[in-house]
Amino acid sequence: MKKTKIILGIGALAIASFFMVAADHIDAPAVASGTADITDFYAFQAEDPNNVVFVANVQGLLSPSATASAAFDENVLIEFNIDTTGDNVEDLVLQAIPRDGRMYFFGPTIPGSVGVDSAIETNATQTSVAISAYGEAATATTNAGMKFFAGPRDDPFFMDFAQYGEIIAGNATGFNSPGVDTFKGTNVMSIVVEVPKTMVGGSGTINTWVEAKTKQ
Ligand SMILES: [Ca+2]
Ligand SMILES: [Ca+2]
Secondary structure (H helix, E strand, O other): OOOOOOEEEEEEEEEEEOOOOOEOOOOOHHHHOOOOOEEEEEEEEOOOOOEEEEEEEEEEEEOHHHHHHOOOOOOEEEEEEEEOOOOOOOOEEEEEEEEOOEEEEEEEEOOOOOOOOEEOOOOOOEEEEEOOOOOOOOOOEEEOOEEEEEEEEEOOOOOOHHHHHHHHOOOOOOOOOOOOOOOOOOEEEEEEEEEEHHHHOOOOOOEEEEEEEEEO
């Protein structure tokens, strides 16, 4: 376990709240070619109503053959941000960074710095989980009441791009039921954390967003 503090700057940024899902599967070339490209961020109540789940997906549109060799980038920190005071400044962070086939998690904890730069919060609660291989059953690790997963997953996002194009072109007035999932058969690299609500705090509504930050 490396304890070195590294300063990271923003590589990509996606913002969402509990009531909004931002999808961003096709980025500008400079980002799309990188392993810091966030496709989606999800936050929802777990099957256990006492818990909340955070999911960050990166590296979208992976074909099955590309997925087999896909890997998390050891120079990219994924940071879940949680604002419990309504000022859109994070009060807690939960960080994930890979090393040697494992994903290391830190937090949730009060961050030493907010905004564009982050340092790995090595004094926070630490957990590591083996990064699941493609085609392997998902394995999760539990620690301190939390549950963790990292590895390739089928992209859960659904979008009918062809019909979307028809609507934009004025050739259709809406989507079909069922539609055609443009992302069917493609995978993402996924990081999932289930956290007790008591560890998140706040008084009912929180703001949450995820950042992918590259090592400087
Ligand atoms: Ca705040
Ligand atoms: Ca942050």
